[in-house]
Amino acid sequence: MSGRVMPLGAARGAAVTKDKLLDAAEALFMEHGFEATSLRLITAAAGVNLAAVNYHFGSKEELFQSVLTRRLDPMNQQRVDLLADFERRAAPHPVGCDKILSAMLIPALALARDPARGGNNFLRLLGRAYADPAPFLRQFLSDQYAVMIARFKAAFGRALPELPPRELSWRLHFIMGALSYTLAGTDVLKLIEELRPGESSDDERLLQRLAPFLLAGLTAPLGDLPDGA
Amino acid sequence: MSGRVMPLGAARGAAVTKDKLLDAAEALFMEHGFEATSLRLITAAAGVNLAAVNYHFGSKEELFQSVLTRRLDPMNQQRVDLLADFERRAAPHPVGCDKILSAMLIPALALARDPARGGNNFLRLLGRAYADPAPFLRQFLSDQYAVMIARFKAAFGRALPELPPRELSWRLHFIMGALSYTLAGTDVLKLIEELRPGESSDDERLLQRLAPFLLAGLTAPLGDLPDGA
């Protein structure tokens, strides 16, 4: 951590235990949630001493935050990079909604597909964190997403100049909801049907289904409520 | 509970402590989550003895399930009743997608609006439960939603005969995601904008925004993926 005088061997040893802790914590937090996962369970799975967590990360909360940043930071960076790339290619014209949406979805899907980076498990964990009321988590996620969300909202605003900004905010909210809920992969509604009966890599197919749904909702006409009864 | 010989006075006293426990547990589970909320905190807030939870509900898990059923059962019943009502009025013709969607949204919004029934707080709690991996919760929610989801999927299938059943399942999944995420009201993306700057009852407005979004997504054309890069 501190860049000053650090023996390389010791640093290497510390790095591997930190990684082992992050891997084990990611899997166990995903499976049981934050509160229900004990440090003893994590350190046992990682094959390190119990005190290692507090030594390397300071506390259980900071370990959890490190688990999240390890994946979330690069993914959001990929998203804004991809968006910037689309904008550069589109010359002076604004980027289309479908492209902007792709810039949001593709890095998330790529993360979900990569087992070496946590795969679906991590996104399930992220989906849990979204709904967690713990203040330290809410603050953390707000900070993590602030620049990315602002960036994409501006891009969508240019692509949909006729859409009132507040309406756009809501629709971005809906999009993040459907996306996180889907990626989180809660099997609450698995009973709807035999979702994914065994297709090999249906991540591509998932994107083919989710993107049109979100795009249609995003570009929907401003509607009056069809009142019931 | 057991309908046999039961003193009325004692039963009434038991009923009020059960209600006090349910109210306190609902508020505290919403605020801190299931694992992070202790029975001592709940019983203290309810003004009853610690042992009352295990006496009246059997365990902390069963208390949580009771908190959920108290609101969820009537709400889902309202949904299928409303849908049946729409179908009855539509005579032999199938009900339109907008009506079916209304039958899903209106009872949820009505619950969110009613402070006497937990209001937004309960739906935030429900949103948390959706993302919780605890097996007893997943089983419980599956049972709670099974009949309602099957009912609505059949209705949507009649309204959208050209949509492949698997595609419909996915879109229902997306709808439940956007809905639960929105109703849960996680303020992760509150930074998008000053969502709700103080409008009095924006529940009606929320429905006016959410319904067109979901309807457009539901009836979107089957699309090819606009691949990125």
Place this chain on the structure above:
DNA sequence: ATACGATTCAAACAATCGTTTGAATCCGGC
């Protein structure tokens, strides 16, 4: 070889957890 900082380790810390117990208390029916 020696000394030093970084890391690991076993052990204990105080606190809190969900649950159980057995006696005290309440209240309606006889």
Place this chain on the structure above:
DNA sequence: GCCGGATTCAAACGATTGTTTGAATCGTAT
């Protein structure tokens, strides 16, 4: 009046929690 089941209560149960401590161990530079 008293009896009996339903309910409440204070207290303790054993287990587990996150965190801290101080000594043992490692690897490296002198």
